[in-house]
Amino acid sequence: QVQLVESGGGLAQPGGSLRLSCAASGFSFSAYTMSWARQAPGKGLEWVSGIRYDGRYTTYADSVKGRFTISRDNAKKTVILQLNSLTPEDTALYYCGKARSSYTSIASTQDLNFYDNWGQGTQVTVSS
Numbered sequence: 001q002v003q004l005v006e007s008g009g010g011l012a013q014p015g016g017s018l019r020l021s022c023a024a025s026g027f028s029f030s031a032y033t034m035s036w037a038r039q040a041p042g043k044g045l046e047w048v049s050g051i052r053y054d055g056r057y058t059t060y061a062d063s064v065k066g067r068f069t070i071s072r073d074n075a076k077k078t079v080i081l082q083l084n085s086l087t088p089e090d091t092a093l094y095y096c097g098k099a100r101s102s103y104t105s106i107a108s109t110q111d112l113n114f115y116d117n118w119g120q121g122t123q124v125t126v127s128s
Contacts, residue, residue, distance in 0.1 A: 001026045002098060003024070003026050003119075004096045004098060004117060004118065005024075005120070006021070006120065006121055007022075007023070008020040008021045008122060009122030010123075010125070011125045012083075013126070013127070014126055014128055015085060016126070017082070017083060018124060019081075019083070020080065022034070022079040023077065023078055024079070024096075028102065029074060029077040030053060032099050032104075033050060033099040033104050033106060033114075034079045034099065035047060035048070035049060035109050036049050036081045036097070037112065038092035039093050039121075041091075045095070047112060048094070049070040050070070051070045051072050052106045053102070053103060054074075055074065061110070064083075068083050069082040081094070086126045088127060091127070093123050093124075095121045096119045097112075097115035097118045097119075098118075099116070100116040
């Protein structure tokens with residue numbers, strides 16, 4: 001059974017940082033491209049960042065490029081999203097997602113239909 005458990009959210013001040021972690025189990029983690037997405041209050045799910053199964057390629061939404069960094073540790077089965085220079089617009093519930101198919105390229109990561117499992121999310125609130 002696939003499990004994705006996010007952690008690391010919390011309250012941050014504008015300009016601050018947070019480090020989100022996603023612990024994966026129940027599948028061959030190193031074979032799957034992973035992503036982070038977020039849902040702000042009253043809005044739909046927005047893709048944020050993706051990382052290829054081997055960690056060699058990453059992609060970012062324009063809204064977070066240069067501020068967020070995605071990484072993964074296949075030995076520990078974790079995906080990390082480092083959030084820097086936070087703004088109130090980054091306030092959202094952040095989810096970790098697993099691609100439907102193994103060994104897929106990074107090209108389709110922005111399509112939310114690319115994923116078949118999401119975690120329960122971790123809340124990020126940016127406020128002074």
